[in-house]
Amino acid sequence: MTHTPTLAPATPAFIDALRARLPAPVFREATPGYFEEPRGRWQGQGVVLAPGNTEDVAEIVRACAAARVPVVPYGGGTGLVGGQIAPGGPTPVILSLERMRAVRGIYPAENVIVVEAGAILQDIHTAAAEVDRLFPLSIAAKGSARIGGNLATNAGGVNVLRYGNARDLCLGLEAVMPDGRIWNGLKRLRKDNTGYDLRNLLIGSEGTLGVITAAALKLSPRPMGEGTALMVVEGPRAALDLLALARARIGEGVSAFEIMHRAGLEFLAETLPDIRQPFAKMPEWFVLIDVGLASGLDPAAVLEGLFAEAFEAGLVSDGMIAQSETQRHQFWEVREQIPEANRRIGSISSHDISLPMSLIPDFIVQANAVIAGIGAFRINCFGHLGDGNLHYNVFPMPGRGRADHVAERDEIKRAVHDLVHEMGGSVSAEHGIGRLKVEDLERYGDPVKLDAMRAIKTALDPLGIMNPGAVLRG
Amino acid sequence: MTHTPTLAPATPAFIDALRARLPAPVFREATPGYFEEPRGRWQGQGVVLAPGNTEDVAEIVRACAAARVPVVPYGGGTGLVGGQIAPGGPTPVILSLERMRAVRGIYPAENVIVVEAGAILQDIHTAAAEVDRLFPLSIAAKGSARIGGNLATNAGGVNVLRYGNARDLCLGLEAVMPDGRIWNGLKRLRKDNTGYDLRNLLIGSEGTLGVITAAALKLSPRPMGEGTALMVVEGPRAALDLLALARARIGEGVSAFEIMHRAGLEFLAETLPDIRQPFAKMPEWFVLIDVGLASGLDPAAVLEGLFAEAFEAGLVSDGMIAQSETQRHQFWEVREQIPEANRRIGSISSHDISLPMSLIPDFIVQANAVIAGIGAFRINCFGHLGDGNLHYNVFPMPGRGRADHVAERDEIKRAVHDLVHEMGGSVSAEHGIGRLKVEDLERYGDPVKLDAMRAIKTALDPLGIMNPGAVLRG
Numbered sequence: 001m002t003h004t005p006t007l008a009p010a011t012p013a014f015i016d017a018l019r020a021r022l023p024a025p026v027f028r029e030a031t032p033g034y035f036e037e038p039r040g041r042w043q044g045q046g047v048v049l050a051p052g053n054t055e056d057v058a059e060i061v062r063a064c065a066a067a068r069v070p071v072v073p074y075g076g077g078t079g080l081v082g083g084q085i086a087p088g089g090p091t092p093v094i095l096s097l098e099r100m101r102a103v104r105g106i107y108p109a110e111n112v113i114v115v116e117a118g119a120i121l122q123d124i125h126t127a128a129a130e131v132d133r134l135f136p137l138s139i140a141a142k143g144s145a146r147i148g149g150n151l152a153t154n155a156g157g158v159n160v161l162r163y164g165n166a167r168d169l170c171l172g173l174e175a176v177m178p179d180g181r182i183w184n185g186l187k188r189l190r191k192d193n194t195g196y197d198l199r200n201l202l203i204g205s206e207g208t209l210g211v212i213t214a215a216a217l218k219l220s221p222r223p224m225g226e227g228t229a230l231m232v233v234e235g236p237r238a239a240l241d242l243l244a245l246a247r248a249r250i251g252e253g254v255s256a257f258e259i260m261h262r263a264g265l266e267f268l269a270e271t272l273p274d275i276r277q278p279f280a281k282m283p284e285w286f287v288l289i290d291v292g293l294a295s296g297l298d299p300a301a302v303l304e305g306l307f308a309e310a311f312e313a314g315l316v317s318d319g320m321i322a323q324s325e326t327q328r329h330q331f332w333e334v335r336e337q338i339p340e341a342n343r344r345i346g347s348i349s350s351h352d353i354s355l356p357m358s359l360i361p362d363f364i365v366q367a368n369a370v371i372a373g374i375g376a377f378r379i380n381c382f383g384h385l386g387d388g389n390l391h392y393n394v395f396p397m398p399g400r401g402r403a404d405h406v407a408e409r410d411e412i413k414r415a416v417h418d419l420v421h422e423m424g425g426s427v428s429a430e431h432g433i434g435r436l437k438v439e440d441l442e443r444y445g446d447p448v449k450l451d452a453m454r455a456i457k458t459a460l461d462p463l464g465i466m467n468p469g470a471v472l473r474g
Numbered sequence: 475m476t477h478t479p480t481l482a483p484a485t486p487a488f489i490d491a492l493r494a495r496l497p498a499p500v501f502r503e504a505t506p507g508y509f510e511e512p513r514g515r516w517q518g519q520g521v522v523l524a525p526g527n528t529e530d531v532a533e534i535v536r537a538c539a540a541a542r543v544p545v546v547p548y549g550g551g552t553g554l555v556g557g558q559i560a561p562g563g564p565t566p567v568i569l570s571l572e573r574m575r576a577v578r579g580i581y582p583a584e585n586v587i588v589v590e591a592g593a594i595l596q597d598i599h600t601a602a603a604e605v606d607r608l609f610p611l612s613i614a615a616k617g618s619a620r621i622g623g624n625l626a627t628n629a630g631g632v633n634v635l636r637y638g639n640a641r642d643l644c645l646g647l648e649a650v651m652p653d654g655r656i657w658n659g660l661k662r663l664r665k666d667n668t669g670y671d672l673r674n675l676l677i678g679s680e681g682t683l684g685v686i687t688a689a690a691l692k693l694s695p696r697p698m699g700e701g702t703a704l705m706v707v708e709g710p711r712a713a714l715d716l717l718a719l720a721r722a723r724i725g726e727g728v729s730a731f732e733i734m735h736r737a738g739l740e741f742l743a744e745t746l747p748d749i750r751q752p753f754a755k756m757p758e759w760f761v762l763i764d765v766g767l768a769s770g771l772d773p774a775a776v777l778e779g780l781f782a783e784a785f786e787a788g789l790v791s792d793g794m795i796a797q798s799e800t801q802r803h804q805f806w807e808v809r810e811q812i813p814e815a816n817r818r819i820g821s822i823s824s825h826d827i828s829l830p831m832s833l834i835p836d837f838i839v840q841a842n843a844v845i846a847g848i849g850a851f852r853i854n855c856f857g858h859l860g861d862g863n864l865h866y867n868v869f870p871m872p873g874r875g876r877a878d879h880v881a882e883r884d885e886i887k888r889a890v891h892d893l894v895h896e897m898g899g900s901v902s903a904e905h906g907i908g909r910l911k912v913e914d915l916e917r918y919g920d921p922v923k924l925d926a927m928r929a930i931k932t933a934l935d936p937l938g939i940m941n942p943g944a945v946l947r948g
Contacts, residue, residue, distance in 0.1 A: 107830070107831075107832055108718075109714060109715075109718060109831060109832045110830055110831040110832050110862075111721075112830070153667065154667050154671075156665050156667075160664065160665060161664075164642075165665060167671070167674075168638075168642065177922055177926065181922045181925075182922065183920060183922040183923055183926070184920050184922070185920060185923060187898065187900065188830040188831075188898065189828045189829070189830065189862060189898075189899065189900050189903070190634065190635075190828065190831075190861040190862050190863070191630050191634060191639060191828045191858075191861050191862065191863045191900070191903040191904050192828060192900040192902075192903060193627065193628050193630075193678055193900070193902045193903065193904055193905065193906045193907070194900055194901065194902050194907060194911075194914075194915055194918070194919060195678075195907060195915055195919060195923065195924070195927050195945060196675060196678065196679050196683075196926075196927045196930060196945075197628075197641070197671075197674045197675055197677065197678050197679075198923050198926055198927070200641075200671045200674035200675070201670060201671055201674070201675055201930075203671065204667055204669075204670065204671050205670055205671075209670075221718075221721045221722045221725055223725060224722075224723070224725075240583060241583075244582075244583060244695075247585075247695045248695045248698075248769075249698070249768060249769040249770075250768045250769065251695055251697060251698075251726070251727070251766075251767070251768040252725065252726035252727075253725070253726075253768055292725075293725070293768075294723060294724045294725040294727055294767075294768075294771070294776075295722075295723040295724065295776075295779070296723075296770075296771055296775075296776065296779070297768070297770055297771065301770075302768075302769075302770065305769070305770070354663045354664065354665045354666060355663070356581070356584055356586070356662040356663065357581075357583060357584040357662075357664075358581055358583040358584050384665075387664040387665050388584075388663060388664050388665065389664070389665045424661065424662065424663075425663065426661065426663050426665070426666040426667070426668055427668065428666075428667045428668050429663070429665040429666060429667065430665050430667055431667065432667045433667070433668060433669060437668075440668075441668055441669055444668070445668060445669060446657060446658050446659060448651055448655045448656065448657040448658070449657055449659060449669065449672050450669070451655075452651065452657070452670075452672055452934060453669050453670045453672070455933040455934055456670060456675075456930055456933055456934070458933065459929040459930055459932065459933035460926060460929055460930070471669060471670075
């Protein structure tokens with residue numbers, strides 16, 4: 001087990017001592033936003049500090065280490081598993097990166113951008129577009145999520161199929177380690193085999209091993225032409241066959257492959273009636289395919305060719321190919337607004353899971369049967385099929401609310417996660433562990449890996465000040 | 475510094491005790507091949523054990539831990555930095571994975587193959603091709619290198635530009651940790667954010683944190699059409715501009731982009747006269763471009779279109795596009811035989827370096843000037859320009875041998891590495907640290923990262939039995 005030294009609160013005296021060493025803008029008003037999280041599960045606490053540069057981050061962490069004050073790194077506050085919230089324990093420093101937003105350099109010839117950790121994801125998209133490049137990481141919260149948090153949680157999103165997760169888009173990091181020293185690993189190199197992969201260790205460690213302060217990120221050329229289609233499939237197995245066909249014909253040109261169920265369309269109709277419904281008659285299952293192609297290929301023609309071959313093979317029964325950017329946007333809006341529709345319906349239990357791709361059809365059948373055995377529910381299962389990542393979410397029947405199902409909540413979650421685990425899947429595909437899934441990690445995680453994680457945590461953060469209680473039990 | 479407990483030799487009594495617990499085939503004759511390495515720099519020693527399954531690997535490591543006997547994991551023996559050789563210290567166990575070659579499973583619908591660590595890289599290529607898939611990791615030693623070693627050293631090769639390094643091709647690992655416990659991390663998942671990234675920590679750790687016993691690897695669809703061109707460029711800057719143009723037009727379809735210098739052609743003419751010289755008049759600089767394209771694109775036409783636009787822009791002055799598979803093979807043979815020609819000439823000092831891509835032209839000019847300041851030498855600079863990875867190798871003038879330059883060897887290496895370091899590059903792009911570059915890592919490595927590495931090493935291998943002296947000083 002992790003050795004847990006006694007932590008101390010960030011007292012007024014502790015903060016006053018910092019005031020003498022740091023400029024005034026570091027000291028922020030602790031407005032309620034810092035202590036809320038998107039799903040409203042926890043209420044946080046803490047003293048908010050927002051350093052303006054890496055040296056000041058280091059100064060704060062050194063002071064916290066000396067006084068054994070907990071440090072909770074804070075990006076855009078959009079995390080869904082409570083990694084950014086300290087609901088109990090000694091008052092921590094909430095270390096917000098919000099003032100460190102600079103683009104330190106952009107290198108179009110290298111396809112590299114170097115940004116500070118507080119840069120908002122969408123601002124990085126804009127900076128890349130200004131030099132005719134793409135930064136492909138894209139998640140629903142891109143307008144407020146900050147890249148430091150995206151990296152700390154190894155964010156996923158809709159373009160993972162083509163471009164990988166956040167870790168795959170990072171070439172180098174600058175970070176403040178738990179002892180307050182600065183690791184300058186901000187390399188702009190595609191190949192660098194000089195020692196252990198500290199970069200990937202920090203990425204996905206959710207602020208428990210250090211504070212990411214800047215990153216060198218990979219950019220990509222922008223595809224020459226883009227296109228989007230919706231295609232109706234009989235079910236998840238046909239969808240997987242369609243994906244294999246698409247990748248055989250189009251290769252890396254398949255940028256996104258998202259599966260959706262009729263429930264998503266029904267939820268949109270129920271809660272967001274202004275969203276344009278794409279189908280005259282709601283299909284049981286359908287996919288959104290997005291392509292970004294090289295010179296010499298017409299996206300609509302490529303999607304038509306795919307549809308024709310898939311129709312011939314009996315994989316698709318209907319479909320539509322966007323004829324304009326407006327229509328592409330409408331197709332994507334269906335996918336992107338489903339989480340908002342879910343929020344308005346109010347899920348009893350949501351599951352961010354991944355599975356070996358070929359087992360997904362079986363999983364859905366079995367999971368639906370398990371849930372039906374617990375009671376009468378609506379299920380909205382959708383997500384990044386191309387990555388084997390489903391959002392398998394369970395909702396009350398019409399006329400009932402989540403408050404009616406408090407008693408079944410844990411049973412549902414446990415049943416879904418047990419099945420995922422049995423099938424070799426992950427109970428946190430892209431959201432991370434945070435505080436929400438610490439018990440799941442203990443239950444389903446490999447014990448040898450867990451022991452290695454605890455040993456690493458103790459080795460790098462012997463005082464246990466970095467985001468205590470996240471990922472590993474404090 | 476790393477705490478170094480006293481290690482003990484693998485005595486006859488130690489091995490005899492193992493004989494009682496392990497089947498006879500585990501105990502191998504210690505033929506000289508196990509103690510040689512490709513560059514002939516070291517002579518190794520040890521007792522060779524070749525377990526047939528993961529349980530037996532664990533049994534051996536547990537016994538070594540109990541007796542504090544060093545363990546040197548051994549794959550294909552093709553590493554270029556001595557990571558697989560123990561030239562001194564107490565007699566180690568050479569833990570060869572050669573008997574663990576099984577394909578445990580292949581999942582075309584998932585684009586995944588699960589193999590044991592002793593599988594030879596080329597055999598994995600063959601297994602993938604049999605299900606119409608590609609395993610893209612490819613290095614010169616593919617006929618004898620084993621995937622466990624490829625992963626332990628995070629191998630690179632000619633397809634990194636498109637498909638990434640070895641770590642980018644690995645979804646999951648099974649490994650025996652230094653205490654002899656088995657980590658079952660053999661997930662077939664594209665997204666899995668459940669805790670620290672132990673997979674990437676083991677990948678590239680060169681056997682110092684555990685023994686990789688099996689891996690789940692990513693496969694790719696095979697491109698519908700492939701093509702290769704040689705194009706003459708004025709120099710490295712034009713080559714970089716050509717690469718940017720190629721990627722803008724062709725996207726991920728650019729599979730490889732290799733730069734070569736006239737010296738490479740001269741060395742081939744001198745040492746391997748049977749290799750067909752591609753150019754009537756040897757150019758100063760040229761590139762090999764390989765493309766693998768989606769349905770609907772003709773590789774030759776795509777390369778012609780690229781050449782036409784590049785010629786118009788003044789980036790290329792001459793070129794040829796392979797008109798057959800035979801010609802593709804001939805073009806590639808030029809690139810692939812350059813290391814053999816180098817070996818026959820006999821380098822004074824070889825450098826496997828990477829740089830921020832936009833700095834490569836400046837680096838070559840400055841490095842050539844630095845070398846000229848030391849004396850009269852021939853330089854063969856070539857490599858994976860698309861990855862910013864150069865092999866910058868220094869040779870004697872005609873009529874002289876490497877033995878004539880022993881005195882200058884360290885000066886040359888130091889000068890090249892100092893310049894690489896000043897320019898933000900890496901002194902080991904793809905070969906790793908092994909035993910050859912331990913001092914380089916100490917000199918050029920970030921001290922905060924080095925301390926973190928030492929802390930991790932001590933945390934996971936407190937007895938220091940795993941490949942002592944590799945990567946970190948024992």
